[in-house]
Amino acid sequence: MSQTLARIAVFAPLRRLFDYLVPAQAQPGMRVRLPFGRSQRLGVIVQLLEQTDQPSAKLKPIEALLDETPLLSAEDLAFLGWTASYYQHPLGEVLAAALPALLRSGQAVPEPGISGWRLTAAGQALEPVQLQRAPRQQQVIALLQGCGPAGLPQAELFAQLGTCGGVLASLAEKQLIERHRLAPGEGQRPILPGPELNAEQQQAVTQILAGEGFHPCLLDGITGSGKTEVYLAASRALIDRGAQVLVLVPEIALTPQTTRRFAQRLGLEPLVLHSALNDRERALAWHQASRGEAALVLGTRSAIFTPLPRLGLIIVDEEHDLSFKQQEGFRYSARDLALVRASRAACAVVLGSATPSLESLHNSQQRRFQLLRLNQRPGAAQSPRLQLVDIRSAPLQAGLSAALLDALQRELAEGNQVLLFLNRRGYAPVLICHDCGWIAHCQHCDARLTLHRGDQRLSCHHCGHLRRIPTSCPECQGSRLLSHGVGTEQLEELLQARFGDYSSVRIDRDSTRRKGSLQHKLDGVREGRHQILIGTQMLAKGHDFPEVTLVAMVDVDQGLFGADFRATERMAQLITQVAGRAGRAERPGRVLIQTRQPDHPLLLQLPPFSHQALLRVDARDSREAETFAQQALELGQTQAAPAIEFWGPAPAAMERRAGRHRQQLLLQSASRPALQAFLGPWLSRLEQLKPPAGLRWSIDVDPQEML
Numbered sequence: 001m002s003q004t005l006a007r008i009a010v011f012a013p014l015r016r017l018f019d020y021l022v023p024a025q026a027q028p029g030m031r032v033r034l035p036f037g038r039s040q041r042l043g044v045i046v047q048l049l050e051q052t053d054q055p056s057a058k059l060k061p062i063e064a065l066l067d068e069t070p071l072l073s074a075e076d077l078a079f080l081g082w083t084a085s086y087y088q089h090p091l092g093e094v095l096a097a098a099l100p101a102l103l104r105s106g107q108a109v110p111e112p113g114i115s116g117w118r119l120t121a122a123g124q125a126l127e128p129v130q131l132q133r134a135p136r137q138q139q140v141i142a143l144l145q146g147c148g149p150a151g152l153p154q155a156e157l158f159a160q161l162g163t164c165g166g167v168l169a170s171l172a173e174k175q176l177i178e179r180h181r182l183a184p185g186e187g188q189r190p191i192l193p194g195p196e197l198n199a200e201q202q203q204a205v206t207q208i209l210a211g212e213g214f215h216p217c218l219l220d221g222i223t224g225s226g227k228t229e230v231y232l233a234a235s236r237a238l239i240d241r242g243a244q245v246l247v248l249v250p251e252i253a254l255t256p257q258t259t260r261r262f263a264q265r266l267g268l269e270p271l272v273l274h275s276a277l278n279d280r281e282r283a284l285a286w287h288q289a290s291r292g293e294a295a296l297v298l299g300t301r302s303a304i305f306t307p308l309p310r311l312g313l314i315i316v317d318e319e320h321d322l323s324f325k326q327q328e329g330f331r332y333s334a335r336d337l338a339l340v341r342a343s344r345a346a347c348a349v350v351l352g353s354a355t356p357s358l359e360s361l362h363n364s365q366q367r368r369f370q371l372l373r374l375n376q377r378p379g380a381a382q383s384p385r386l387q388l389v390d391i392r393s394a395p396l397q398a399g400l401s402a403a404l405l406d407a408l409q410r411e412l413a414e415g416n417q418v419l420l421f422l423n424r425r426g427y428a429p430v431l432i433c434h435d436c437g438w439i440a441h442c443q444h445c446d447a448r449l450t451l452h453r454g455d456q457r458l459s460c461h462h463c464g465h466l467r468r469i470p471t472s473c474p475e476c477q478g479s480r481l482l483s484h485g486v487g488t489e490q491l492e493e494l495l496q497a498r499f500g501d502y503s504s505v506r507i508d509r510d511s512t513r514r515k516g517s518l519q520h521k522l523d524g525v526r527e528g529r530h531q532i533l534i535g536t537q538m539l540a541k542g543h544d545f546p547e548v549t550l551v552a553m554v555d556v557d558q559g560l561f562g563a564d565f566r567a568t569e570r571m572a573q574l575i576t577q578v579a580g581r582a583g584r585a586e587r588p589g590r591v592l593i594q595t596r597q598p599d600h601p602l603l604l605q606l607p608p609f610s611h612q613a614l615l616r617v618d619a620r621d622s623r624e625a626e627t628f629a630q631q632a633l634e635l636g637q638t639q640a641a642p643a644i645e646f647w648g649p650a651p652a653a654m655e656r657r658a659g660r661h662r663q664q665l666l667l668q669s670a671s672r673p674a675l676q677a678f679l680g681p682w683l684s685r686l687e688q689l690k691p692p693a694g695l696r697w698s699i700d701v702d703p704q705e706m707l
Contacts, residue, residue, distance in 0.1 A: 003061060005049035008032060009092040011042045011104065015687065017091065018043075019052045021061040029070025029077060033106060034062040042066075042106050044095045046077060066106060071099070071290065076307050079344055083337060088613075088679050088699045089330050097330050098305035102283040110284045116180060117168060118151025119144050123176035136167045144177065151180065153269050154281070158256065161519070191267035194229060201226055204372040205233045208313075208350055211370070214343045218319075218364045219352040221374030223580020224544075227352045228258075230374070231315050232265050234350070239266065239295045243312025243347075247298045248334055250321035256519050257543070258317070259298055266296065273299030273306060301326060301334035304341065311345045314338045319351035319360060320573055325704040333702055354580055355573035362608040384551070384579055384589035388598045398494035399486035399554050404592055405498065407550060412502050412531055416549040419533040420491060421540065421578045423558070425508040426450035427490045428483035431458060431469070435478035440467075444659040451483050452510065453490075463658035491554065492534050504532035507539055540577045551581050553593045566704070611672040613679060614703040615665040617649075619695040622661035628691050629663040635685050636667070636678075643674040653707045660696075664706065 006022040020034055028045050040063065052059070072080070072095075084094040096104045103109065123141060131138040139161055144151055157164065171177045197205065208217055208230070221227045235245045249258055252274050262270050271285040271294040289297050290307035297306055301324050316324070316338050324335040335351065342349035351360055351369070364371040394401045399422070411418050428451045431440040440449040442460040449458035449467065458467040472479050483490075492506045505521050512518040518538075524530050525545055533539065533548070556571065579591040615632055619625040629649030636646060647666035655662055669675040683699060691697070 005052055005059075006032075006045045006062075007047040007049055008034065008043040008062075009046050009090075009095050010034070010036060011092045011096040012036070013090050013093055015090050015684070017046060019049065019054050019059060021059055022048075023062075023065055026065055027070050028074065029067075029072035031066040031071060031103070031106070032062045033064040033066060035060055042096075042104065043092060044072065044077075046081075046091070067109070071103065071109070072307060073309065075344065079341055080305070082340065082344075083332060085680075086340075086676065087330065087332050087701045088683055089332075093330055097302070100279065100283040100286045102279040103286075107283075109287050110280055111181070115281060115284065116151050116153045117144065117157060117172075117177050118149065118180055120175055120178050122174075123171070126176060134170075136161070136164060137171055140164065140167055140171060141176065151177075156259070156263060156269055192264040194232065194265050195226075197229060197233060198226070198376060200374050200376055201230050201233070204230045204374065205237070207370060207372055208234045208348055209237055211348055213346040215348040216339055216342065216363075216369045217348065217350045217372050218356055218360050218369040219350050219372045219374070220356050220361075220364075221352065221354060222377065223354045223577065224377045225354075225374035226377075227317070227354075227374060228261065230372075231317070231350070231352070232262065234313060234348075235262070235296065235315070236266055238312040238348075239268075241312065242310060244289070244292065244294065244308045244310045245296050245313045245315070246303065246306065246308060246311065246338075247296065247315045248303060248317065248324070248338060249298070249300060250318045250323035251538075252300060255298065255300070257522075262296060262298065268295055270294075270296040270298040273297060273303040301332075304334040304337045311341075312347050314342050314347070314349040316349070316351045318353055320353045320355050320357040322570070322704055325702075327705065329698075331698070331700040331703075333704070336702065355576045358569060359608040384591050386575075386579060386591045386593065389592050389594045390596075390598050391594050392596050397498075398490050399594075400491075400494065400552075401594060404552055404554075404594060407592060408495075408499070408532075408552070411550040412499060417525070417528075417531050417533065417545060417547040418550045418552065419535070419539065419545065419548050419578075419581055420495070420552045420554055421535060422486065422488050422491055422554040423536050423574070424485070424487045424555075425461075425489070425510055425536055426459065426487035427453040427493075428485045428487055430484040432482055432484050433473035433476065433478055434480035434482050436473060436476040438473050438475040440470075444656070446654050446656045450487065453493075454510070462654065465658075486554070488534055488536060495532055495534065499532060502531040503529060504534060505530040507533065507535035509536070509538070512538070537574070539581065540574060543581065545581055548581055549589045551578055551589070551591045553578055553591070556593055556595050557597055610668050610670055611675050612669075612703055613667045613675060614700040614706065615649075615667070615697065616652075616662065616700060617664070617695065617697045618657075618660040618662040619692065620660060621692070622655070624692045624695055625661045625663040628689070628695055628697065629665050631689060632665055632682075632686055632697075635689075636665075636682050639681060639685075640678060641674060643669045643671050644678050645669065666706070 002024040003021045004024055006020055006026055007017045008020055009017055022045065026045055028047055030045050032043055032045060033040055034043060080094050080098055081091060084091040126141060128138045128142045131141060204219060219227055219230060238245055249255055255272060255274055259270050259272055271289055273282060273285055286306055288294050292309045297303060297308065316335050319335050325333045338349055360369065363369045389401055389403055391401050408418050430448050431451045440458050442449055442465050444465055445460055445462045447460055447462050449460055452459055456469055458469055473481060488506055488508050492504060495504050505524060507521050525533055528547060556575065617625045617629045633646055633649055645668045647668060649663045649665040652662040652664050667675065
């Protein structure tokens with residue numbers, strides 16, 4: 001068999017490419033299995049070569065070519081190559097991150113089509129009332145009976161009913177439904193008409209569609225102003241032109257409702273890509289999108305890497321959200337990469353938010369982005385009134401003032417829903433001995449353990465360490481162990497005792513662990529089964545609760561004095577986003593903000609007026625981490641241009657986490673090109689150092705957190 005030369009990016013943390021002999025039919029973008037040292041590795045062909053500087057005796061043939069056609073096009077490889085270069089991360093690991101887990105493990109591409117369910121003859125003849133003792137099964141049967149013989153994709157069933165794999169399995173065992181594969185385009189439904197766009201919305205859609213080539217827009221719309229209607233109208237127009245649309249949302253929690261809304265209004269099933277899918281489902285969706293068979297792809301941050309040959313529009317909803325930044329390993333920003341990808345594809349990109357990031361606002365002021373504003377809520381909906389509640393010297397019950405409790409009582413008595421926001425899960429953030437002052441600390445982090453009464457445990461929210469609640473103080477053996485501070489569990493306990501006639505629901509990471517539980521709770525709120533909502537940031541964005549008229553922020557002070565320089569910006573965004581859950585329908589809404597700092601100014605400096613990269617170092621021994629960070633500084637100072645500033649090295653705000661000591665070195669420059677030109681050579685020199693065993697370091701370009 002004839003062979004040729006190829007340059008291959010190996011799935012390994014190595015900042016170089018490797019030359020191998022490959023079969024003549026090999027092309028860039030194909031996966032290969034190859035010998036690598038004493039083991040085997042997978043990789044992707046990046047380039048075919050006519051010659052190499054490697055001695056011919058050292059050139060090895062690959063072991064297997066895994067694809068008949070390229071998985072990644074030349075445009076995909078160029079985009080991923082740029083990404084690896086900008087974020088200073090090994091190309092092999094970037095390519096691996098861009099592939100679904102099934103494909104990066106070397107398995108074959110699944111058969112095309114979408115996993116779906118349809119009724120059997122027995123299911124078609126069944127009256128749903130016969131399943132009244134099994135309401136979840138009844139819901140599935142009713143939904144499938146209303147959609148036609150093709151059935152529905154499993155992703156759509158999950159989007160409408162929550163994750164219901166066990167329910168589907170039970171119905172299949174009863175031979176009422178059966179699994180089958182929907183061909184591309186099957187399962188489409190009639191288009192559900194939406195409200196008529198107001199003048200601002202229509203103007204925004206016109207501007208998005210009017211631009212030619214790369215066309216970045218910042219859609220700055222107050223909460224409840226109908227940004228999603230703009231997304232839908234622009235998507236519909238571009239899909240009708242034969243283009244593909246990519247919609248990015250910050251969290252899985254927002255995916256089901258967004259999927260349902262796009263499906264109903266566009267009459268097609270979006271391909272959904274997020275971490276809750278199993279490996280096969282994700283690979284199928286990814287492959288269908290890469291073949292151009294999916295008109296609409298919806299997903300979380302990793303969906304930015306999905307190949308889309310006819311890409312015509314990218315939408316980034318809640319563009320300010322921190323979830324778009326990957327915080328471990330390959331530290332990319334999906335929001336920023338959306339702009340790069342749209343530029344390379346010469347298409348429009350819309351960044352939408354009620355609280356745009358300062359970077360995006362700055363870009364709009366510099367006319368790099370077209371600013372589109374939505375200042376009106378549709379219909380009779382009015383923006384909520386914000387009121388500060390000064391709790392200095394005020395007696396509190398589980399963190400709630402008498403004024404807030406009275407306001408809750410009045411709203412509930414009038415038949416309204418209320419939402420209480422506290423960004424602190426668990427029962428209390430501190431367990432303390434009243435006799436000697438001992439405080440429960442994590443053994444592995446510089447952090448206190450959070451008390452969780454429901455699970456009868458102490459938990460570290462940073463490394464996951466768990467401990468039983470002690471019956472006596474470990475220091476003095478005293479029995480007076482008291483909780484200090486308030487979490488969502490304690491808040492729920494008080495509200496259930498105080499307002500027992502009204503149903504309450506708590507929505508945080510602890511209460512929504514089971515699959516489908518989040519969607520079930522949200523459905524209960526929208527259907528009016530719960531009058532009191534208690535939650536963390538999971539409730540702060542993207543949700544539409546028409547009956548909520550009062551939103552209470554129990555404690556905003558924790559966000560005013562953070563170690564991260566973005567803390568005040570994020571607190572301002574959070575207040576606006578949480579406030580936006582109130583008064584979204586005809587009933588007016590108001591927001592009560594409890595604070596001990598009613599006169600605190602919100603200030604911000606640094607980015608977007610400068611550009612940063614953060615070197616993170618961690619080791620078991622604090623001296624080893626400090627020494628390496630200092631060596632990195634000295635290497636940088638020997639090559640740095642005057643445009644580069646160094647801050648540190650210094651311990652991270654939480655110096656010890658998961659038993660490892662952490663140091664940080666911040667690099668800052670007014671010039672992004674100057675910073676990029678410095679990073680490559682500097683990181684190459686760092687790789688030549690021989691750090692102690694177990695020491696780890698990484699670079700974070702455009703960091704979003706410095707904790």
